[in-house]
Amino acid sequence: DEIDNDNNSSLMPREGNVWVEEPRIGVFLCSCSGFMADELDFAGLCQEVSTRPRVVCAEIIDHACTAEGLVDLRRFIGEHELNRIVIGACSVREMERLLDKFAREIGFNPNAFTVVNLKEQCLLPHQAEDRMVKAKAAVLVQAAVTKVYRDLPAVNQTVAVEQRALVVGGGVAGMTTALSLAARGYGVALVEKTDKLGGRLLEAHYTIKGSAPRTFAESLAAEVDENELIEVLSEAQVVGHQGEVGNYTTVVKQGETDHLLHHGVLVVATGAREASTDEYLRGQDERVLTQTELEARLASNPESLQSIHSVVMIQCVGSREPGKREYCSRVCCTHALKNARRLKKENPDIQVTVLYRDLRAYGLYEDYYRAARQEGVLFSPYDLEAKPDVAVSGGKLQVSYNDQVLRRQLTLEPDILVLSTGIEPGDNRQLAATLDLPLDEYGFFAEANSKAALVDFVGEGRYHCGLASAPLHIEETLARSRAAASRAATILARENIQASKYAVLVSTRLCSGCGLCVDACPFGAREINPENNIAEVHYDLCHGCGSCAAVCPNGATQQIGFDKGQMMAMADQLIK
Ligand code: SF4
Ligand code: SF4
Ligand code: SF4
Known part of the structure; x- marks a missing residue:
């Protein structure tokens, strides 16, 4: 008899019954573009392992983690009628994720794969010891053959999916995700820690393209309020969470009330904030603003800028610097361009000087950089080793820097100094610990794979989007929020799920x-x-x-x- 291991998935082929079949083991060593094959003597290892009982083929393949590699694997499985596989490659976490899906697609038992991490657990740590690295690779592969020989099929149990989502965070990312899921007909509980939906976008008055993000956030909030499938829990926070994909139970505290929410998927969209700094007299002189503060002033009281003649902006404040935020916040260069151009628009006579390390106006944002230059905004680079110096002399702000074109020290006396302080994550540690989800080294929620699974956590059922994941522009936030909703919907669309x-x-x-x-x-x-x-x-x-x-x-x-x-x-x- 054959085992129907996913009775909900009529498109999946039925798995063979590994319990009753004679083991036919295939060993595949991934050369990783030749990187591993020579160092680990894959040819010798294939020869050695192919003498083991039940090993019917041992081959070197390339890029086991790509579609092409999996096509090769499928061909070998068919040709040799394999029912157990050992793969010597790299990260087990990454490979297992890929192979589980691949196995189910071709009717192969996902438990009949064993992955050996030859790269991180063998080649990289022992690279200097030639004899040791080869011996360890051989013994790990041999042990995996021993294991796979005794492998039994995955547990044939399905559990019913709770077809409701929990979204944590009521900013634009959380609201977009909630609306996207509700549009597919799924109920959503949306948890927001403040008393208002909208998040950071409520502080944004205009985008570089001229649209009104605050109005957009308010219209999304109104849509959420009107949507009968979305239950908003404001001034609330997650205090407990357990369960597995398709069946989570989360405790949300709202005032004195604990809500027990049952849901099949979770999306974390908790946002981030403008970073703070005490560099460049920030906090000591009220003429030193952040880009967000300047934007608010430009939007609410542009007349107050008529008396201003000179503005200096300093980029990368606290960013891309060892011991501080080592990452690029990606949005602050365009934020500076947006505000510089708005200053020029309000008063073309204002002298605006942007001191930058790299100007990262990527993609089509480059056009705004060109436009700013044409409008008279001055850009001058500085190095991390020679950062601008800010002081007050005779009541005037003074910004000194080394002009790399003139090759001499210049001093400007701006009326206001604007700092691009970048984006930093909120304190996600408590939430991450409650949800048992990983943060990256900077405190953002960590993606499963930075190339192929940007909104996923490792394992199905839980996703993240928006600034909870990384600094992003609004368009990127919207795209990732819809992506997270689509990923979540792949679970909610099922009635049952494999244990x-x-x-x-x-x-x-x-x-x-x-x-x-x-x-x-x-x-x-x-x-x-x-x-x-x-x-x-x-x-x-x-x-x-x-x-x-x-x-x-x-x-x-x-x-x-x-x-x-x-x-x-x-x-x-x-x-x-
Ligand atoms: S109750 Fe649990 S621990 Fe005790 S014998 Fe049964 S399965 Fe084992
Ligand atoms: S394997 Fe499952 S049942 Fe056993 S302790 Fe872990 S979670 Fe509980
Ligand atoms: S976006 Fe620009 S200002 Fe912001 S950290 Fe990156 S390079 Fe620096």
Whole structure:
């Protein structure tokens, strides 16, 4: 018989039954454009491993992580009728994600793949030790063959999907995501920590293209308020969260009330803020503004600028600097261009000088840079090693810098100094800890893959967008928010979802009902059934962490892919 491992997905081919088939193992070593093949002697390794029982082919392939690599893999699987695969490549996290999907698409059991990280766990750390690196690669591949030989199919359990989304953050990213999901017919709970929807866009008065972002944010907020599928919880915050893709339970605190929300997907859109600084007399002299403050003044009181003759802007304040924010905030160069041009428009006689390190007006924003130059805005570069110096002398602001064209020190006396301080994440640590989601080194929520999965976290069901992910322009925020909604909809569109492939199995014959697994499970996924005194698994809650399998004294709980026989056989192989 064949196992229908995804009864919700009629487009997926049915998987062969690995339980009853003779193991036919294929070993594939990814050369990574030749980078790994020579260093690790893949040719010798293929020869060595192909002598192992049940290994029917051992091949070097290129770029296992690309569509072309997977086409090769599929061909080998068909030609040799393989039912277990070892892949020697790079990051297991990345490869597993890709291979799970690939396996289901071709009717291959996703648990019958084992990935060995030959790059990060072998080649890179031991590059200087030629003998060691080859020996370690060989032993890791041999151990993986031992493991895959004993692999059993993934747990054949499905859980019903809660067809509702939780979006955290009521700025433009969160609202766009919520509206996009509601337009597909899904209910959304939208959690906002302040008393108002709109986020940072409420502080933005005009874009570089001349549109009105604040009005846009207000119109989105009105749409959200009117949408019956969206429930807004304002002045609220997430305080608890558990569950698995398709079935999460989140506790949202609103005043004294705790709301228990059940949802199938989560989108984090918590935004970010303009960075603060105490450089260049910021906080000591009221003539030193940020770009956001200048924008507010230009929008609300442009007449006050008529008496101003000279403005200096300093770019990259606290950005792209070791020990500070080492990343580029991407939006502050265009923010400066936008404000510089608006100053010139209000008063063409104002002298505007922009001191920059690199002017990152990328793509079509370059046109605005050209326009600013034509309108008389002056641009002068400076180096990180020779940053401008700001002082007050005789009551006047003085900005001194080394002019790289004139090759001499110049001093300007602007009426106001405007700092491009960049974007910094809010304090996401508490939320990230509650949701058990990763932050990157700067404090933004970390994407699963910076090239291929920008709005995903590792694992399905949870996504992020907007400034919670990185500094972005409004258009980019909107695009990523819609992308996050589309990714979330791929889960919500299903009625059932496959349980974690690492979920545990329980032998009713061996379970004594001791309850140790119930105490060990950090996710509340184990429970003793009082009728038969057997510890059952709630597959909607099981993360496949393996804690219960580790404590079970009777070997009644086994984790597929990590059962004791498999682990001991691998250990034998590794210490031979
Ligand atoms: S966008 Fe411009 S000002 Fe902002 S950090 Fe990047 S280079 Fe510096
Ligand atoms: S720890 Fe093992 S024996 Fe004890 S209740 Fe859980 S599954 Fe049964
Ligand atoms: S302890 Fe067991 S039941 Fe609980 S999440 Fe981990 S593997 Fe699943």
